[in-house]
Structure formats: structure tokens, C-alpha cells
Amino acid sequence: MKHRIPDMLLSRFGTFVAENMGLHFPKARWDDLGRGMERAAGEFGFDDPVACAEWLLAAPLSAAQIEILASHLTIGETYFFREPRSFEALEKQILPELIRARRDVRRLRIWSAGCCTGEEPYSIAILLSRMIDLEDWQVTILGTDINSGFLRKAAEGVYGRWSFRNAPDWIEKGNFTGAGAGASCFSILPRIRKMVEFAYLNLSEDEYPALENNTSAMDVIFCRNVLMYFTPEQAWRVAQRFFRSLADGGILIVSPTEASQTLLADFTPAYLPGVILFKKDLRKSLEKKVSECVVPPVVSPMPAPDIAAVPVARAEQLPVRHFERLPERLPEPETFEKLPEPSLYEEARTLYAEGLYAEVIERLEPVCAPDAGGDEKVLGMLVRACANLGAFDQALGWCEKGMGGDRLNPTYPYLHAMVLQEQGKMAEAGASLRRARYLDPDLAMGHVGLGHLRLRQGEFDKAKRQFETALKLLKGRDSEEMVPEAEGLTAGRLVEMITSTIREGSK
Template sequence: MLTQFKQLLTHYTGLALSETDHDKAYKFLQSRLAELKTPDLAGYVQQLTANSLRADQEWQLVVQALTVPESFFLRDKGQMHILQQHILPELIQRNRHQRQLRIWSAGCSTGEEPYSLAMLVQKLLPDAHEWDVLILGSDINDKVLAKARAGLYSRWSLRDVGPEVLAYFQPAQQGLLALDPDLREKVTFRRVNLLQTPFPDLEINKIDLILCRNVFIYFDQAAIAAVVEKFVQTLNPEGFLLTGHGELYQQPLYGLQTRLYLESVVYQRSAQSSSRSPAVLPDLPRPAAVPTLTAPDIAKARIAALDQAYQAGDYAQVLAIAQTLLSQQNDFDAHYWSAKAFASLGQYPAAEARLHAALALNKRSAACYYLLAHIREAQGDSQQATELLNKAIIADEQFIPAYLELAALYEYDEPLKCQQMRGQALNLLQKLPPKQYLEEFAAHAQDLILHLQ
């Protein structure tokens, strides 16, 4: 009977339930059957297929149980660079006469992506108040949309951002950060089932830019094709579609052409109304012979490959590289980067297991304690997050991110401790070269000093 449920799930949502999610699905179904006092799965499937408000509410429970609402601000720096330097400036210039800009974040989860887009638009379009600007965030999950509208985020959602982004936030209760109300008003949220909701419609039409990233990795191939066809009809001629890396591989993208940037591929609707296949990318030249590398060179190349895949949001590639390394030896870097990938996917138990394996190899890794603290914070356990951040400082007294994270946790309830942590972080930053780049904050030391002062 699980097969029938999987087929229904794919038909209604596009989601293809993987084998690794079977246990989660079984537990959810057992819980619902017991609560509804339904004797078997056939009866539950019948409830889901009914044309009723109750069926809609039940579907919400299904998607909330079986989807992973994981996102963060300015996710995938490479793609954000393309948007800021190429796509958005081109759209602004193209639309300057009619002063209209329409952007859709499809599958927006808890809202970090559409709010990130709002920040970019505000930066690139100072006279946005004189334009008709739509920034729409949609998701199938009502629960994540409610969180998006609230605009309250943990520091985990703000990892890898600099002072320019942090300036949009103020401390709120329970260690959370509240997004600037003016920016919140620039984004509209709406429930959309990409497969079942009819669009284009009165609101979702003539879109200049659609982002649908890290959504299709969970979709059935036929569902991807159906949604992409709807996207093409919804885009303006020469409008853009940006997906996660490799998500449209081997898909028949009729009506779309490709633009190839160093950081990513971007799809663009043809100027003509007639459908056409995407342009074929040229063959890349064969690489030159690779010189013999020393052990330190190999280690650097390995970390660079893991970091590049992680920054691109290609978590499957991170896990693949790490697994290859672990098949050869019990490797700290492989465990640590696997943990980062699992955490970004919202698979916190797997992330914790990898972090504990990494700590078994290096008990003084402040970065591992720091990531564990973020996971606890994302799960709402501020007390244990605080304990883990203190462990990070014990492991490395010069680990600046832990001081700043503790300051953020203390800011609302314990302002004196907050000041102490910020002061210690400032002292450490002032000892660094001004131009030293800190990956954790995507900023130079001098910029962080200005922010703290």
C-alpha cells in the first residue's frame, strides 16, 4: 500500500519519495491512521483524494511531515553574484521605461530567498518606490509560509552573511533576529502547489525572473517537465529561470535558451513565442596533464573541492566527495564537510553523527562545536547552543564566530554578557590584518570592526 501512497504523493505534489524517506513516511502514516482511527492505508488514501477542505488540511500535514524546509540568506554566493551583477541589472535596464519588475521565488520555504532578492533589488534600484515591483514567495507548505511572513530567523539562517545583511535585523525574543518591517512589506507570500495550482493566473504572470532552486531535486522527472513548461508560459519573453545546479539535466527545455556563466547556468525564455530547444553548450577542451602533487597539495585541493561544491549548494557532490575520502581513510575533513552538507539539507541527526565522528579525530575543533551549536539553535535549544559555543571558545580562544554568536544569543535577555562577548570579538578582530577575509561572515575584518563599533 505504500506504493499507492507514493504514487498519490507524486501525482499531487510532484515529490518522489526516496528510499531513505520510507521510514519517515511509515511513521507518519502509522501516526495518522491511529489518530484518525482509520483501519488501513486504503482508507487514508481515500480521505486524501476527497475534494474537501479536510483533504486539503490533511495534505498540509503530509507535506509538512515529508519535506525539508531548509534555506538561508544569500544561499549560493555564485548564483547571487550572477543575479546582482548580470541578471537584475539587465532586467532593470530593460524595464526602465515601463518601471515594472516581477520576480517569483517558487518553493521559497521560510522566506530567506525572496527576502534576499528584496535586499538585492533595494541595492540595485534606489528608486524602487517609483516602480511597480512584485517579489512573490510561494510554497506548498502553509507552515513555512507563516514563518516567512513573521520574518523571525535564527543565526543559522544568516550563516555566511556579512554586516550589510545583518544590518536588516534586530534582536528579538528567544535569541531570534527580526527582519526589518520595511523589507518584509516588499515581499508577498502565497501558497502554490507547482504541479496542481493553475498558472499563469491573475497574479503569477509576465514574470521577469523565476527562482526555483533545490526544489526539483525532490521531484519526479515527469513532474519537473510539467512545471518547467508552466514556468515558460509564465515568463515574459526573454525572462529568466534560475534553478539549482544540475536540476534540469536531460530535461527537454522547449522554449528556453541557456546562458552559461562561470558560476552557474541560467535559462532564458526565447524572445519569440514559438518553442525551441535550449542552445547546446560547446564541448569543453580537454584538460592538460596534471602534474604530480604532494600530500599537502592534495589536501588543499580536496578541501577546495569540498568548499566549492558547498558554496554552490551542491550538497550531493559534497557528500559524494566525502564518501570517496572516507572509503580510503577515516578523515576529519570528510566528516566535517559532510556534516555541513547534512545540516544545510536539514538532516540534523546525520549532521550530528558526522560532527561527533570528526570530534573523535580532533577534540579541539572549535568549528565542530560551532556547527553543533547552530544545529541546536535551529532546533530551538538556545541553552545547549550556548554551552556548545562556550566549548568552541575553550577549544580555541581566538575563534571569533563563537563570541559573536554568543553575543547574539545574549543580546535580548543578558545585555551585559552581550557587550562582553562583542568586546572580546572586537579585540580579536583588531589584531587581524584589516583586509583579512573571514569566510564565516563573508566580510573583511575591517568591515566587521565597523559593524561592531
């Protein structure tokens, strides 16, 4: 017999879920939380959801536990071309402007964050395929979600009639084939499917932007009907990360109910019929921050005393004090230990954490010039800052400088590979990753990178071997130890992510 979860425990568990997953369950949604926990309890092996909740509260959530909870606590309600005003803006204004602006480099990068079962990123791919010759462009469409079950369905690309409600009539023809009896089930064509890459990402916990998860220098981010489920604090942090993940001039698209100018204060709103877009304009954002600085109040000078009002007789009676002359030289003050100034790297790291990548480049380029040497940490941060701004050729140039100056350092070919993957140059990326692995067989991220590359190429068995090697290397580390070249990930978190990837690939 299942026991109803008491309100006090629901309150505790709601706070726990908010802290670990970013999902917001105020008191008005406790019934939803309770029903989700009842469903999840069985998958965790519990008959009693109360006992399951207490068990989960006793220790930090693992990646596997988060995935199970997400599958029962998140809602998979979506369909093709949902909220058509957003897609109308994408087709008639956003994409034409981007295509003109990117005509020289022929590169577009779009991210569907919280993509659910894939209808949104596939809608973007279908629309884009109607507008440009895909053979001539390098197009990245990334779909991420916290629910692995949703991602599996998205990767399959098979949908029922319900996913087409309110979709344009023309969408089925040329983009889907009937995959079920009576054409009640439709499979998306391979040419559209291959345009979209799906990946697990916890918007509340994982690091982004990062080369490792392909979330840098995005032109457009769709995140609709997602922020509304976060706590206000988590939603604000996610919005800040989205701002850093966009290229300058990039667009964030949220649902009308999430279009809060308080939440998205760093963005510049653009008003179109029926939709508000939020643009990353670095110049305006910096000007706004400067204008919001506290300005000291203007202090009016005290009025001069009315000397004429003092009687002469009284003035003559005022005592006159004589001060000793100061010595020619004052004694030396006591010496205090001077605080060390922050290093250039620490200063740049602070700017990097704030998403001020142009400022990072401005600080670090002089010390990384060909005649200035430069060390591994500084050059690595410069590469990542360039990549996060979409300056991939510049990032590759700095990688090549590093490889030329220190041929035995595995960091440079590893970063070289990450940038090449962002450019869609998978064969060259593989060669650089193999070089990094050769230089340092114990570089866990080198094996992780090769594993993900094999996954993209559909070679799961080869990918699994790379991931298993990485796991062996990581399990000898402390779970809280930061992993080199992992963009702030701990060994424990990376083990969970790799294990989850292997498990999902085996299904």
C-alpha cells in the same frame, strides 16, 4: 503502539502522493516517507500510521489534507543567500539588465516558487533594495509554497542565527532588528517585509500562470531544490508552466543539481561562473520546435528502364491493350458530411493552453477591434493573453473596450481589477471589483477577489466576510463544475482554497 508501514503500502502511498502533490518518493526514500507518515498520523487523529495511510488512500485528498501532509513530507532546509553564485548572477548580471530594460515602465516581477520559510524571497528583496530606489518602482516579489506552516513563519519574518549561516556579513545591518535575548533572534524590517507577498500554491496541481494568483509575466523565477523532489513527469509539467509564466526574456534559476537540459528543453541555457541560467527566448524556442519536426526522407527516383536492351522482335510481339475513352464527365462522388472547423475561440484556447500568448493575441485582436464587436469569451482570453505577456496597459485597454460596449457585463470590471492588481493599483482594483459585484452579486470570484484585496491591506475580518459569501455561492454548485473567471478551477477546489485561507488567517 505505532505500527511500521509495510513496503507494499508505502509503495502505494508514494504513488498516491506523487499523483496528488507531485512529491517523489522512490524506494530509496521510503524511510523518509514512513517517518513523515508517522508524524502526520497524529495530526490526522490516528495512533496507527498504517490505518491513517489506508484512510487517506480511500478518497481524493482535500486541500486541508494536502497541507498537513506537506508539513510533514517536505523539508524546510534553507537560509539567507543560499547558493551564493545564483545571487551573484542576480546582482551583477540579471538585475542590472532587467533594470535597464524596464526603466521606462519601472516594473519588476520576481517569483520564489517553493519559498519555504521565506529566506530566499527576503534575500531577493534585500538585494534589490540596495540597487534601485524602491519608491520609483513597482516591484512584485511573490513567495509561494505548499506548506502553510512555512508560509506563516515566512510572513512573521523572524529568524534565528541558523538562518544566517554562510550569509554575507553586511546582511543583518539595516535589514533586521534584534528580536530576542542576546540578539539570537532577528526580525526583518517592515520596509523589506512589505516587498514580499506570500501565498499558498501547489506547483503540482494549481493553475498558473494566472491573473488570480499573480503568477503572470514574471521576469525571474527562482525554483531551487524543488524540482528534484518531483516525479520526472511532474517536474516536466512544472517546467512547462514556468516557461509560460515568464515574460519573453525572463530567467528561470534552478539549483545546479536540477539544471537538466532535457527537463528544461524549451529554455535557452546561459552559462555564468558556477551557475547555469535558463532563459525564455520565444524566437529560439519556436525555431527549435520547427527544426525538430519530422522531415520526410528524400526518395531517390527509380532508374529508367533500359529500353535499348529489349529486342525489336520481342517488342513487336508484346500485346497492345486498348482502353475505352473516359466519359466527358465523371459521375458525382458520394457526398460526405464535412467535419466542422474549430471555432476561432477553440483554436485560440488551444494556443493559450500551450503558452503561445502572442499567437493568441494575433488571432483574436482582429475580431475584437472597435468595429468588429467581439464576444465576452474571446475578449476575456485576449485580456489574459496580454497580461501573461506583461502587456498590462494593453490588457486594460481591452477591458475598457469591453466595459464600454457592454456596461452590464461583470466579467470586464472583474478582469480590469485583476490587471490593476498586477500593476499594484489596489484602490482602483477595489473599485472595479465592487462594480463587478454590483453587476452580479452571485459572481463568486468577485467576492474572492475582494477578499484577497482586503487580506493584502491587513483587514482580515472584512476579507473573511467576502470569503464566506463566496463559500455560500459555491456550495450550491456541483464540486466538479468549472467556476466562471476562475481559470479552470472547479467549485470543489475553490471551496478548499478559500477554507484554507480563512483557517490560516484565523491562526
